[in-house]
Amino acid sequence: MSSAFTKSTARNIFYGGAVFFFLLFVAMTFDTMNTLPKRDNRANLTESVARGKHIWETRNCIGCHTLLGEGAYFAPELGNVYKRRGPEFIKAWIKSQPTGAPGRRQMPQFHLTDAELDDMVNFLKYTSEINTAKWPPNIEG
Amino acid sequence: MQYKSQAVAKPYFIAAIGLFLGQIVFGLIMGLQYVVGDFLFPAIPFNVARMVHTNLLIVWLLFGFMGSAYYLIPEETERELHSPKLALALFWIFLVAGALTIVGYLAVPYATLAKLTGNDLLETMGREFLEQPLPTKVGIVIVALGFLYNLSMTVLRGRKTSISLVLMVGLWGLAIFFLFSFYNPTNLVKDKYYWWWVVHLWVEGVWELILGSLLAFVLVKVTGVDREVIEKWLYVIIAMSLISGLLGTGHHYFWIGAPEYWQWWGSVFSALEPIPFFMMTVFAFNMVNRRRREHPNKAAVLWALGTGVMAFLGAGVWGFLHTLAPVNYYTHGTQITAAHGHMAFYGAYAMVVLTMISYVMPLLRGRAANSRAAQLAEMAAFWMMTISMVLITLFLTAAGILQVWLQRVASTPMSFMAAQDQVSMFYWMREFTGLVFLAGLLLYIASFFIKGKDAAAA
Numbered sequence: 001m002s003s004a005f006t007k008s009t010a011r012n013i014f015y016g017g018a019v020f021f022f023l024l025f026v027a028m029t030f031d032t033m034n035t036l037p038k039r040d041n042r043a044n045l046t047e048s049v050a051r052g053k054h055i056w057e058t059r060n061c062i063g064c065h066t067l068l069g070e071g072a073y074f075a076p077e078l079g080n081v082y083k084r085r086g087p088e089f090i091k092a093w094i095k096s097q098p099t100g101a102p103g104r105r106q107m108p109q110f111h112l113t114d115a116e117l118d119d120m121v122n123f124l125k126y127t128s129e130i131n132t133a134k135w136p137p138n139i140e141g
Numbered sequence: 142m143q144y145k146s147q148a149v150a151k152p153y154f155i156a157a158i159g160l161f162l163g164q165i166v167f168g169l170i171m172g173l174q175y176v177v178g179d180f181l182f183p184a185i186p187f188n189v190a191r192m193v194h195t196n197l198l199i200v201w202l203l204f205g206f207m208g209s210a211y212y213l214i215p216e217e218t219e220r221e222l223h224s225p226k227l228a229l230a231l232f233w234i235f236l237v238a239g240a241l242t243i244v245g246y247l248a249v250p251y252a253t254l255a256k257l258t259g260n261d262l263l264e265t266m267g268r269e270f271l272e273q274p275l276p277t278k279v280g281i282v283i284v285a286l287g288f289l290y291n292l293s294m295t296v297l298r299g300r301k302t303s304i305s306l307v308l309m310v311g312l313w314g315l316a317i318f319f320l321f322s323f324y325n326p327t328n329l330v331k332d333k334y335y336w337w338w339v340v341h342l343w344v345e346g347v348w349e350l351i352l353g354s355l356l357a358f359v360l361v362k363v364t365g366v367d368r369e370v371i372e373k374w375l376y377v378i379i380a381m382s383l384i385s386g387l388l389g390t391g392h393h394y395f396w397i398g399a400p401e402y403w404q405w406w407g408s409v410f411s412a413l414e415p416i417p418f419f420m421m422t423v424f425a426f427n428m429v430n431r432r433r434r435e436h437p438n439k440a441a442v443l444w445a446l447g448t449g450v451m452a453f454l455g456a457g458v459w460g461f462l463h464t465l466a467p468v469n470y471y472t473h474g475t476q477i478t479a480a481h482g483h484m485a486f487y488g489a490y491a492m493v494v495l496t497m498i499s500y501v502m503p504l505l506r507g508r509a510a511n512s513r514a515a516q517l518a519e520m521a522a523f524w525m526m527t528i529s530m531v532l533i534t535l536f537l538t539a540a541g542i543l544q545v546w547l548q549r550v551a552s553t554p555m556s557f558m559a560a561q562d563q564v565s566m567f568y569w570m571r572e573f574t575g576l577v578f579l580a581g582l583l584l585y586i587a588s589f590f591i592k593g594k595d596a597a598a599a
Contacts, residue, residue, distance in 0.1 A: 007369055010376035011303065017380045021387040028388075028406070032334065035400045040330035050327045057267025057325075058255040063188025068397050069474030070333065071269050074175065074187050076557035077474060098182065105178030105558075108186050110252070127329055133404070135396035137471060140554045 039131040051116070052123025059110050066141075068132060074105065077141030082121070082128040084139050090124060091117040142504050144215040146222035151505045152232050153208025154498045158586060160201035160239070161491070165579050167194040172572040176565050185247065192246050192272045198486065199270065200239045205494030206315075206351055207232075207288055210308060212501050213358050214292050218299025223291050231287045238280040242273055264325050268332070270340055271322045278322060285316040303372035304361070307379060308354035314347030330398035341390045344490070345414065345456075349382040352452070352493045353421070359445050359500050360425065364432035374424045378417045385413035392464050396473055404466035411464040415457030418449075418489075425449035438503060438510035440519040444496035447527055451488025459484055459534065471549050476564070477541030484534040487526075495585075502589070512593030519588040525581025532574045540567035 036042070056062075061078070062071040068079040081090060094117060098106040112120065142148065171190045173180045181190075215222055222228060245254045251267070258274035260266045265278060273281070289312060296305055321338040357375040361368055391407025425446050436442060459481040463472040472478070499519065503511050510516065547560040555563070 005373075007303070007373040007376065010373045010380065014376045014380035014383070018383040018387075021384055025387045025390065029334075032394075032399050032403075033331075036328075036330055036398070039400070040328055040398045042328055045327055053327055053329065054264060057264065058252045058260065060188045060192065060251040060267050060272060062267060062269050063191045063272075064186075066474040068329075068333065070393075070397075071474075072188070072191050073474065073476055073479055074171075074191070101179075103177055103179060105174070105561075106182040106186070108183060108250075130330060130398040132396045132398055133401050135470060135473065137549045138554050140548050140556050 041126055041129045041131070044126050044129060046122065046126075048119045048122040049126045052119035052121070052126075055110075055112065055116055055120050056123055059108075064107070067127065068130070069135065075107070077136060078124060078127075079130075079132065080128050080136060080139065080141055082124045084141065087121045087125070090121050094120065142507070144221050146225040146228075147212045147215050148505060149222065149225050149228040149232070150208040150212035150501060152229070153204050153211065154502060154505075156232070156236055157201045157204040157208060157494060158498070160197050160204065162582060162586070163243075164194055164197035164201060165575075165582055167191075167197065169572070169575050169579060172568065172575050175561075175568040176572065189246055189251070193243055195270055196242070196246075196272065200235075202490050202494060204235070205497065206312070206355075207235075209355050209494065209497040209501070210288075210292055210312060212497070212505075213308065213355070214295050214305055217302045217305040217358070218295050220295060220299040223294035223298075227287055227291050231284050231291075234280065235284045238277055238284075242277045245274060246272075263323065265323055268325065268336055271336070281319065282316070285319065289313060289316055302368070303375060304354050304358050307350050307357075307375060311347045311350030311354065314350065315343060318342045318347065333397045334394065334399060337390055337393045341393055342387070344485075345386040345389055346383060348490065349386065349417065350379050352448075352489055353379045353382070355493050355497050356421065356425065356445060356448060359441060359496055360428045362500065363436040363438065363442050363445065364428045365434040365436075366428050366431050371428060374420075374428075378420045378424065381413070381417035381420065385410050385416060389414050392466075392469065395466050395469055408465045412461065414464070415453065415461050418453040418457035422449035422453045436510070438500060438516070440511070440516045440523070441496060441500035443520055443523055444492060444499045447523060448488065448492040448496050451484065451492055451527060451530070453488070454531075455481065455484030455486070455488035455534065459538075462538075471545050472541065475541045475544050475548075476537045477545070480534045480537035480541055483537065484530055487530045492527075511588070512591065514593040515588050515591040518584055518591055522581045522585035522588060525584065526578055529574045529578035529581060533571050533578070536567045536571040536574065540564040540571075543567070 056067075061067075064072050064075040066073060066077045066079070069077065085093070094110065094112060097109050100106070167190050170181060170185060171187060171194055174182075174187045174190065211222065211228055245258070249257070251272075254274060255261075255266050258276055260275055263275055265275060266272055271278075289309075292309065292312070296309055318339050321335050324335050326332050353375050357371050360366065361371050388406055388410035391403040392411040394403035394407060426449070429442060429446060463469050463477050463481065503509065511519070543564045544560050547555045547563055548557060
């Protein structure tokens with residue numbers, strides 16, 4: 001680095017760059033928030049979906065599964081599981097856990113009521129209808 | 142050790158290493174569950190092991206950052222800490238709260254823990270890395286505020302160096318962005334959007350400032366190169382970190398429902414994200430080559446050089462591998478992400494904390510450097526841990542490529558579980574390599590107990 005490029009120049013690039021790009025990020029966030037109503041399926045955000053999300057969170061499902069590709073990679077992607085399996089399969093699957101098959105990955109039994117299973121399914125249905133730019137690449141997630 | 146109050150760093154470092162050991166043990170449990178699915182089930186289900194693994198990672202790094210800051214700030218500001226007592230009190234509060242949280246994860250089902258800790262008052266739990274119960278989250282904020290108050294008061298009244306200012310900006314940023322962990326809207330897209338304001342703006346934003354300043358501090362000390370030169374580098378590196386990293390957040394917005402322009406913005410800016418890490422490597426080697434003295438602590442110099450290289454490989458190269466939107470479309474949420482995450486966290490953050498511990502611990506124990514025998518053991522541990530982490534990353538990458546192929550690209554895509562069975566060999570190899578990592582860590586810990594004639598004074 002030449003002597004013309006001083007420490008205070010470098011410092012100014014840091015503070016200026018950080019502030020500029022943070023403000024740009026905030027501006028893009030505003031634009032994103034304005035665009036979201038067209039993509040995030042909020043019309044279908046019912047009380048039941050909210051309860052389903054609460055169940056999803058308080059059972060720490062993200063600790064094994066991914067949802068829209070984020071989470072743990074131990075168990076299948078569930079962002080599109082509603083489309084892959086349908087509501088009845090999802091409920092039957094949760095009820096029948098754990099499989100107890102020797103050596104196979106196990107899912108805990110959460111003792112959900114029928115109403116809670118419906119909430120769970122509604123949450124997964126809502127999630128599957130978010131516009132995710134055609135991700136995942138196929139139905140297998 | 143020039144200032145008495147620097148001694149508060151010691152318990153922080155000891156706790157950090159202890160929690161690091163816990164993190165690795167739970168990592169090995171999870172690694173085994175990948176191939177022996179019912180291992181320890183139902184006592185420790187995978188999701189619980191994973192919470193413990195990732196939360197311990199965050200907590201031990203925070204202990205490491207705090208210990209480092211408590212050591213660094215008095216020396217840089219040339220005055221004692223504002224309140225060493227507060228620093229020690231916060232240490233015990235944080236340690237007990239952290240331990241109780243882990244016990245909570247292990248002792249009761251997560252839903253019960255949520256109920257017991259008031260998650261219904263403000264729902265924040267059950268999101269990746271932010272699984273902590275509400276009282277823990279509040280506790281983290283209180284500890285962080287006390288810590289920042291203590292350091293800020295010290296800096297305000299003392300000499301203000303660039304290294305200490307950058308560190309403070311990084312630490313304040315860490316605390317401020319953590320506040321987004323309290324925001325959890327029902328709208329999943331918004332939830333995920335702002336979740337990244339903690340997760341991404343931490344590890345690819347403000348934490349890089351902490352990383353840069355700690356590395357710069359150690360390099361000033363062990364090379365004797367002029368501070369002006371090192372601080373200029375520091376500013377250029379962190380400027381690049383934030384210029385690329387802030388909009389680089391966009392690479393997480395490709396598939397969560399955010400507008401599709403993020404695919405362009407996220408790709409372009411995250412393609413720039415390796416640059417600061419590359420500069421960090423060049424910086425570290427450059428400074429060591431231009432050194433004006435031979436510091437007796439060879440182990441610390443090795444860790445400092447290793448941090449640059451491994452952060453560049455893990456965060457830079459492995460991040461870039463799957464950051465462009467057309468590639469990420471296939472690799473998102475696969476073992477490739479896991480591969481990147483392991484090497485990036487180890488290279489950037491675990492190693493910089495280990496660099497600080499390596500440099501500082503002997504000083505806290507009243508010597509310039511450890512004995513030759515102790516340093517040899519520590520350097521052997523460095524190589525064991527670092528090489529195993531490279532191999533873990535390579536095995537997970539291989540597993541990920543195969544997974545992408547079988548599950549997403551092949552003409553008849555396999556289901557997730559069928560694809561997992563096909564890649565199990567790589568999971569076994571990862572698990573064995575993980576055992577070598579554990580052995581390396583145990584040797585590292587043992588090196589603290591190796592006596593011998595102290596190396597010459599600095």
